[in-house]
Amino acid sequence: MSRPGPERTATGLAGLDCDPGETLLSVRDLRTYYESGDLIGGQPVKAVDGVSFDVKKGETLGIVGESGCGKTTLGRTLVRLEAATGGEVRVGDDDVTQLSGEDLQAWRRNAQVVFQDPESSLNDRMTVGEIVREPLDVHDWGTPAERRARVRSLLEKVGLQEEHYYRYPHQFSGGQRQRVGIARALALEPEFVVLDEPVSALDVSVQAQILNLLMDLQEELGLTYLFIAHDLSVVEHICDRVAVMYLGNVMELGPTEELFEDPANPYTRALLSAVPEPDPTAEIDRMTLRGTPPSPRDPPQGCPFSTRCPVKIRPEGFEDVDDETWEAIEVFRETLRARSRAERSLSEQAREFLGFETRFATVDEVVEELFADRELPGSIREPVDRATDLARDGDEAPALDHLREELGSVCDHEPPAAHGVDATARESRCHRHDDEYEEPAAVGPSVGDAE
Amino acid sequence: MSVVDDEDATLRERLADEPVPALRVLAVVAVLVAVEFGALANLVMSLPWDAVGAALPGFLQGAAATIAGVGDGLAGLPTLLSRSVIDNAGYQLPSGEWVGTFMGLSPAAAWLLRVALIYAYGFVWLLVGWWSYLVYRDNYRHADWAPVDDMVGRFRNHSWGLFGLAIIFAFVVLAVFAPALGPTTVDANIADPYLHSIEYYSEETGGVEEIYVGDANGESQSRGQGGENVGPMQYDQYDRFHPFGTLPSGKDLFTFMAAGARVSLFIGVASLVLAGGAAVVFALATAYYKGLVDLGIVIASDSIQALPQLLVIMLASFVLSGTWLANLYNGGVVLALLFGLTGWPGLWRAVRGPALQVSEREWIDAAKSFGQRPSVTMRKHMLPYVVGYLLIYASLTLGGVIIGVAGLSFLGLGINAPTPEWGRAVSAGQPYVATPSWHISLLPGILIVIVVTGFNALGDGIRDAIDPQSDVETGQQDQTAAAGGGA
Numbered sequence: 035m036s037r038p039g040p041e042r043t044a045t046g047l048a049g050l051d052c053d054p055g056e057t058l059l060s061v062r063d064l065r066t067y068y069e070s071g072d073l074i075g076g077q078p079v080k081a082v083d084g085v086s087f088d089v090k091k092g093e094t095l096g097i098v099g100e101s102g103c104g105k106t107t108l109g110r111t112l113v114r115l116e117a118a119t120g121g122e123v124r125v126g127d128d129d130v131t132q133l134s135g136e137d138l139q140a141w142r143r144n145a146q147v148v149f150q151d152p153e154s155s156l157n158d159r160m161t162v163g164e165i166v167r168e169p170l171d172v173h174d175w176g177t178p179a180e181r182r183a184r185v186r187s188l189l190e191k192v193g194l195q196e197e198h199y200y201r202y203p204h205q206f207s208g209g210q211r212q213r214v215g216i217a218r219a220l221a222l223e224p225e226f227v228v229l230d231e232p233v234s235a236l237d238v239s240v241q242a243q244i245l246n247l248l249m250d251l252q253e254e255l256g257l258t259y260l261f262i263a264h265d266l267s268v269v270e271h272i273c274d275r276v277a278v279m280y281l282g283n284v285m286e287l288g289p290t291e292e293l294f295e296d297p298a299n300p301y302t303r304a305l306l307s308a309v310p311e312p313d314p315t316a317e318i319d320r321m322t323l324r325g326t327p328p329s330p331r332d333p334p335q336g337c338p339f340s341t342r343c344p345v346k347i348r349p350e351g352f353e354d355v356d357d358e359t360w361e362a363i364e365v366f367r368e369t370l371r372a373r374s375r376a377e378r379s380l381s382e383q384a385r386e387f388l389g390f391e392t393r394f395a396t397v398d399e400v401v402e403e404l405f406a407d408r409e410l411p412g413s414i415r416e417p418v419d420r421a422t423d424l425a426r427d428g429d430e431a432p433a434l435d436h437l438r439e440e441l442g443s444v445c446d447h448e449p450p451a452a453h454g455v456d457a458t459a460r461e462s463r464c465h466r467h468d469d470e471y472e473e474p475a476a477v478g479p480s481v482g483d484a485e
Numbered sequence: 486m487s488v489v490d491d492e493d494a495t496l497r498e499r500l501a502d503e504p505v506p507a508l509r510v511l512a513v514v515a516v517l518v519a520v521e522f523g524a525l526a527n528l529v530m531s532l533p534w535d536a537v538g539a540a541l542p543g544f545l546q547g548a549a550a551t552i553a554g555v556g557d558g559l560a561g562l563p564t565l566l567s568r569s570v571i572d573n574a575g576y577q578l579p580s581g582e583w584v585g586t587f588m589g590l591s592p593a594a595a596w597l598l599r600v601a602l603i604y605a606y607g608f609v610w611l612l613v614g615w616w617s618y619l620v621y622r623d624n625y626r627h628a629d630w631a632p633v634d635d636m637v638g639r640f641r642n643h644s645w646g647l648f649g650l651a652i653i654f655a656f657v658v659l660a661v662f663a664p665a666l667g668p669t670t671v672d673a674n675i676a677d678p679y680l681h682s683i684e685y686y687s688e689e690t691g692g693v694e695e696i697y698v699g700d701a702n703g704e705s706q707s708r709g710q711g712g713e714n715v716g717p718m719q720y721d722q723y724d725r726f727h728p729f730g731t732l733p734s735g736k737d738l739f740t741f742m743a744a745g746a747r748v749s750l751f752i753g754v755a756s757l758v759l760a761g762g763a764a765v766v767f768a769l770a771t772a773y774y775k776g777l778v779d780l781g782i783v784i785a786s787d788s789i790q791a792l793p794q795l796l797v798i799m800l801a802s803f804v805l806s807g808t809w810l811a812n813l814y815n816g817g818v819v820l821a822l823l824f825g826l827t828g829w830p831g832l833w834r835a836v837r838g839p840a841l842q843v844s845e846r847e848w849i850d851a852a853k854s855f856g857q858r859p860s861v862t863m864r865k866h867m868l869p870y871v872v873g874y875l876l877i878y879a880s881l882t883l884g885g886v887i888i889g890v891a892g893l894s895f896l897g898l899g900i901n902a903p904t905p906e907w908g909r910a911v912s913a914g915q916p917y918v919a920t921p922s923w924h925i926s927l928l929p930g931i932l933i934v935i936v937v938t939g940f941n942a943l944g945d946g947i948r949d950a951i952d953p954q955s956d957v958e959t960g961q962q963d964q965t966a967a968a969g970g971g972a
Contacts, residue, residue, distance in 0.1 A: 110850075113854050114854075115850055115853060115854055138856075139856050142854065142855055142856035143855070143856070145854075146854060146855065147850070147851065147854045149847045149850070149851065150847075151847060154846050154847040154848070155846075155847040155848055155850075155851055156848055157846075157848040157865070157866050158632060159632060159869040159870070160865070161627075161628055161631075168852070168855070168857065168865075169855040172855055172856055172857050172858075172861075173855070173856070199627075200627035200628040200629070201628065201629075201630075202628065202630065202631060202632060204632065205630065215851075218851065222855065
């Protein structure tokens with residue numbers, strides 16, 4: 035094997051040498067589950083639950099979503115910091131999740147990460163020079179003198195000075211430390227860089243500098259970025275395409291401009307409506323989502339967003355029920371779900387068993403509060419009463435199943451397929467894109483840059 | 486700071502570029518070594534080489550014997566601070582004149598002079614160590630500032646830690662220079678008193694007489710009320726000076742203590758190297774791999790910690806007492822092994838927390854992401870954060886080992902008689918605590934207390950120097966972790 039030196043061009047993995055614009059990575063049905071800590075039983079946390087997308091060479095693909103949606107895990111899986119549970123990540127003919135030996139080393143050389151927290155990503159006991167040099171040492175890059183020269187040029191490239199080589203991370207500000215982290219990620223001339231919220235720990239004034247640095251470097255070195263963020267304005271600024279994640283799934287994926295202008299998926303619409311408006315007098319119709327995201331241990335069976343979706347499709351025969359009553363039913367289901375998730379301590383279980391009061395209100399109290407002053411049609415009354423009976427025994431699962439059977443719609447039963455929503459190869463996963471239903475935009479409040 | 490033109494120069498090139506400060510340090514070190522070269526060789530030769538030689542295959546034994554011969558020859562070289570240069574053994578003529586002592590001084594004065602010189606010599610070594618750190622920092626290190634500078638700075642302002650350092654320095658000098666510090670030697674006074682003789686002036690015969698040390702010891706016993714007693718800073722009737730008095734057997738207590746310090750230090754350091762090494766390796770492995778590795782070591786260490794340490798050591802040293810192992814270094818090696826094997830779980834528990842903490846930092850992920858080998862990741866990215874805690878707990882534990890060894894010797898287990906050990910002195914003096922011979926138990930007891938306190942103080946100092954608070958993110962947990970093992 036020839037030693038990779040300063041003049042290295044071949045990457046070692048055939049699929050990485052493709053031309054700009056071609057597909058570099060092709061992720062298919064990728065799943066990453068974390069095993070629960072329990073020795074027996076226990077549901078795994080489905081952090082990434084069946085994700086498919088392509089990354090084109092030279093582009094910046096943004097991954098956005100709220101905390102805990104699995105975007106960081108996705109990035110870590112792509113660089114093999116986490117083991118994938120299923121699915122594949124194709125680079126040419128190789129599957130990244132299955133690489134080993136020399137191929138894995140080649141992938142490690144070509145896929146790098148810039149971490150979120152520059153305080154934690156640099157070893158405080160090493161000088162900046164040693165930190166940036168370490169990847170070169172690991173891959174036996176060039177001679178020691180060439181390595182030192184490369185580190186110096188890298189430091190300069192990311193906007194630091196050569197004499198910072200012998201300084202320690204303690205002596206730098208957050209923005210400078212992030213520059214060191216970027217220099218380390220670029221040391222081996224990678225093709226693909228995962229940027230895991232690279233600016234969210236920085237001051238706003240510094241964020242712009244780092245973002246511009248990243249964009250300049252991409253142009254200069256032909257890098258491909260996977261940009262993970264929760265700050266939508268940053269994503270809009272830097273990304274060519276954006277994937278919106280919710281509960282381990284990609285809900286919508288498309289070119290940044292179109293997606294921000296006219297979001298198709300209800301979740302994207304909710305997310306975009308949460309972007310603060312700099313004008314305090316502006317009247318915005320904010321979409322506030324009910325409840326919290328479901329546990330990734332036990333995601334909903336149908337659409338992942340069905341538990342909170344403001345434009346959820348109603349089952350056949352219930353179109354005429356008034357909105358408030360229907361809302362009460364959804365809240366009832368949400369409450370049961372939250373109760374089934376709550377950890378009961380041993381003493382609480384004992385109290386419950388003995389019939390004492392616990393911190394959990396009884397099911398009857400919940401039903402009383404929700405439905406007391408409402409006229410429920412028989413078709414709703416019956417399933418609610420039946421579910422109440424079932425839940426009274428302290429086991430919410432059968433009650434939830436019953437409600438889903440009786441009052442659930444297509445959103446509760448089937449995971450939505452990807453629908454192309456406009457001419458730009460944009461995809462969105464929502465049952466409302468089916469011809470038989472109204473589009474999400476038609477039923478929800480208007481959202482997006484297009485006013 | 487000097488200016489080195491080539492930024493890339495290695496340490497060797499930087500040394501070649503500006504050799505003067507380094508050469509100055511080297512010259513001083515050379516002088517310091519030269520004046521004590523014989524003692525150094527002696528120290529090396531006093532290690533249990535016989536056992537090593539016996540373990541070698543046949544054809545190497547010849548070579549080993551040759552080396553041993555050379556070593557013994559070097560050990561015989563004269564040294565500046567030795568007994569033969571500043572001699573405190575002699576006798577007093579009726580005229581008051583001292584014969585045989587250094588420059589005719591009284592034995593007490595000659596001994597004090599020697600002790601003072603030896604401690605001054607040790608102190609110079611300490612200064613040279615500090616000086617070479619400064620020379621390296623100011624002349625040869627590229628970085629203007631390194632995290633270790635802050636730690637050194639904090640330790641310098643930590644008076645309790647400095648007190649501990651002073652105590653430990655005194656103890657280590659006592660152990661290292663034991664043969665030269667005692668008013669007499671272990672060989673002559675304790676081990677083979679009937680193979681050595683001394684001269685004294687006899688008033689009966691009116692002339693200088695010779696007597697076996699063993700016979701002289703019989704006349705210098707400390708046996709409390711009604712019996713004879715040679716207390717601290719007293720002469721016996723053969724004009725021998727006893728800084729700490731004598732033992733009930735008439736042997737010199739200070740010589741006994743100095744040699745005992747060596748044994749204690751050897752056992753303490755050897756057992757901690759063993760236990761600390763195991764603790765660090767296990768801590769890094771468990772923190773890096775977690776899961777089953779962690780579980781396995783947790784179970785192993787819990788099993789060991791469930792046993793009462795001192796009882797197990799007593800049992801094992803009794804079981805092993807007849808074997809060849811028990812004869813190495815008069816039983817010191819077996820004690821070091823036992824303390825090491827039973828001591829690592831405690832140290833491992835103490836450093837496992839910090840190791841787990843550092844294993845969660847993102848630079849470990851970064852190292853994994855570019856394919857760093859696990860062993861290198863542990864060494865470069867985890868060990869520096871763990872080794873400080875190990876130093877703290879090791880210094881705290883060392884006092885415990887010294888007490889443990891003294892306790893075992895007090896009970897008649899542990900170090901084989903007649904090899905000196907502090908605990909045996911305490912034991913020997915026990916019947917005389919309330920008599921004029923109180924010094925036999927009390928002085929070794931006080932020394933044990935002071936040394937153990939010193940090690941604890943040093944551990945405190947190191948802990949504060951590493952200063953968990955400066956590490957903002959993990960500060961709180963670090964501090965509780967570090968405070969937990971102080972017992």
